[in-house]
Amino acid sequence: MRSLFFFAPLLRPHVKRFALALLLALVTLVAGTALLGVSGWFLTATALAGAVSFNLFAPSATVRGLSFIRILARYFEKLVGHNATLKLLSTIRQWLFGALFPRLPLPDRSLRHGDLVSRLTADVDALDEIVLLAIGPLIAALVLGGAMTAILFALLPEAGWIYLSSLLAAAIALPALLIGVTRGTGAALVEAAASLRAHVLDAIAGQDDIVLFGRKDHTAIRFAEAGETLSRLRRRQAFATSLAAAAVTALTGLAFLATLYFGLSAFQAGTLSGPILAGLVFGVMGSFEATNAIIRSVGKLGEASASAERLHAIATLPSAIREPLRPVALPEGTGIAFEGVSFAYPDGETVLDGIDLTIAPGEHIAIGGPSGAGKSTLLALLLRLRDPQHGRIAIAGADIRDVGLADLHARVALLSQDSPVFFDTVRNNLSLARPEATDAELFAALKTARLDDTIRALPRGLDTVIGETGTTLSTGQLRRLCLARTLLAPAAIVALDEPTAGLDRETELAFLNDLPQALANRTVILVTHAALPPELALRTLTLAHGKLEATV
Known part of the structure; x- marks a missing residue:
């Protein structure tokens, strides 16, 4: 009572x-x-x-x-x-x-x-x-x-x-x-x-x-x-x-x-x-x-x-992540450093074991590996959806545990395989990332994601209502709509978690080939099972058994 x-x-x-x-x-x-x-x-x-x-x-x-x-x-x-x-x-x-x-x-x-x-x-x-x-x-x-x-x-x-x-x-x-x-x-x-x-x-x-x-x-x-x-x-x-x-x-x-x-x-x-x-x-x-x-x-x-x-x-559950009592300002820059990062779930299963990784500002990298190896967990740690048990993660030299979550999430954006398309207009789905965006900015993001012609052809353009699971668009178009939303975000670092999941190979290759231009001047971490096209110049690494190694 x-x-x-x-x-x-x-x-x-x-x-x-x-x-x-x-x-x-x-x-x-x-x-x-x-x-x-x-x-x-x-x-x-x-x-x-x-x-x-x-x-x-x-x-x-x-x-x-x-x-x-x-x-x-x-x-x-x-x-x-x-x-x-x-x-x-x-x-x-x-x-x-x-x-x-x-x-x-x-x-x-x-x-x-x-x-x-x-x-x-x-x-x-x-x-x-x-x-x-x-x-x-x-x-x-x-x-x-x-x-x-x-x-x-x-x-x-x-x-x-x-x-x-x-x-x-x-x-x-x-x-x-x-x-x-x-x-x-x-x-x-x-x-x-x-x-x-x-x-x-x-x-x-x-x-x-x-x-x-x-x-x-x-x-x-x-x-x-x-x-x-x-x-x-x-x-x-x-x-x-x-x-x-x-x-x-x-x-x-x-x-x-x-x-x-x-x-x-x-x-x-x-x-x-x-x-x-x-x-x-x-x-x-x-x-x-x-x-x-x-x-x-x-x-x-x-x-x-x-x-x-x-x-x-x-x-009243305890928060998984706690805000720092006295948050420090996040310095300018997009360089990322994982230093001896280890993580295990509450059941004791070790997922990451002493990960060391340095990503230069503006660099694009791809991380592959078997299912359950911890690739998505790595991105969750970067966004502070979870905290590692050992080691630290730094952006522009600042430990992300000392930074306010709002500042961190303004610097890092995530596009995952489960990124939702809401039962709403195309405009509202896009402006979720930047509410003040103009129509010109919305179409610029759509053009970069190679979806602007498709949206212009819809009955009401940006004001067309998309179905509850995006059923008015194909799966590939949905992924591009989510990409356009991510591009609208002011975040200078973009984490992509299996963004091509559910796409056929032709759509997948087109999506991957568009990423360098779409995300130019941003630091990008791409987690994927997909075979990357040879012309995609990325530093590739493999995560397996809790260790991260360069792909030969």
């Missing part, structure tokens, strides 16, 4: 909206309860007095007025409440992404992609309406119940004590008991749902391998087991919630019978009229509406608490 309070500061900008929604919810419940009470009084009084001798206009107008108030309050409660909730969820998502970016790559390697997606989506959604569903009904129940208790104590003191005890049991004791019973189930539910989503995402990502290796039945069994676990937990939670709801109904009946019993005694004694008794009975029944809402919301509180704990856990 503490993790829910962790998000309390994010609620502050939306307090007025939620306060208005809660007030409208209270007005709705008061109007509904008053409507029942007045209707009971009106019908009973009419039946006893007769329509001829009874003034119908004032009571009927009151009933209609309360009906309209209840309808309008309910409508605006939903409107204001959902608006406040959506804005709060938007705030939580913004905060969460802001908290995660400095922590990327996440140090917890056990956090699967599917589980991360689940936390960023389902866990945030689990906080949906937690304020309105949990806090609102409780406040409404206590306010409305307090008013009803005061009326009963004034007219039927004996019934008032029973009503008050029943109300407190339904509004506080039962929800507290339900929270204790379902807390573990709620946490297990969130984990089971996350596991099921991870199974689905894993199956989608690995569909080809599952089919090729004949593991469809095994995958289906795992999915069925995860689904059954989730279903079993949901049934358990639903059973507990149903029992609590039944207990609330029993308490409502107890308060109803107490009011009716003592009310009939007062009626026989002549101290309470029949219409007033009918109004009290109906009012008592209506006042328990909020307690039913509390039970429904408490059933979700365990899941919301578990989701909040999962979000809190990833938002």
Whole structure:
């Protein structure tokens, strides 16, 4: 439950909206309860007095007025409440992404992609309406119940004590008991749902391998087991919630019978009229509406608490890379030096072992080697996405661990095989690297990447929307678009990580042959499996078994 309070500061900008929604919810419940009470009084009084001798206009107008108030309050409660909730969820998502970016790559390697997606989506959604569903009904129940208790104590003191005890049991004791019973189930539910989503995402990502290796039945069994676990937990939670709801109904009946019993005694004694008794009975029944809402919301509180704990856990992970306390200015220059650099993953696997490499300003080099040799890790260290355990990396003589990350990333740009093309216009995909770039500068970068004619031929040129994965362009054109974006970046050092992955040989050769001109006057480190064309004058090295050697 503490993790829910962790998000309390994010609620502050939306307090007025939620306060208005809660007030409208209270007005709705008061109007509904008053409507029942007045209707009971009106019908009973009419039946006893007769329509001829009874003034119908004032009571009927009151009933209609309360009906309209209840309808309008309910409508605006939903409107204001959902608006406040959506804005709060938007705030939580913004905060969460802001908290995660400095922590990327996440140090917890056990956090699967599917589980991360689940936390960023389902866990945030689990906080949906937690304020309105949990806090609102409780406040409404206590306010409305307090008013009803005061009326009963004034007219039927004996019934008032029973009503008050029943109300407190339904509004506080039962929800507290339900929270204790379902807390573990709620946490297990969130984990089971996350596991099921991870199974689905894993199956989608690995569909080809599952089919090729004949593991469809095994995958289906795992999915069925995860689904059954989730279903079993949901049934358990639903059973507990149903029992609590039944207990609330029993308490409502107890308060109803107490009011009716003592009310009939007062009626026989002549101290309470029949219409007033009918109004009290109906009012008592209506006042328990909020307690039913509390039970429904408490059933979700365990899941919301578990989701909040999962979000809190990833938002407070230690940063993989720490900014220097007193960053030094990065000197001008693009020379790079790896000095005795060693790196191993947390599982102990050594990837780089005492790497020494000097790259002159403006020099272009290519690094090859088998998969898993550590080529991408070398570039990640240069960008300080990770830090080596031993040795140092210097740019223009300055240790990059002493330099601010913003200054480092302004000097070094990365084009990887996974560089994304966003579901947006060509312009916005390019201007990600330099938002202030003019159309002329955008087309200059496209021309250098040999893509300007293709973009000019699109229906709306730079304002043409590209598909979610760039499906309006070929794979080779996508790589060139990412290259153009990298060229727009003011970075004087460019790291290329398998930029030709997925290209056919003809497109690959054309792409590689364009690099010297496209990246002239910049220092370039090209990591690739591709066979380089002979005419490409590069110093080539091979990384294998943690060592870097010149290619013969």
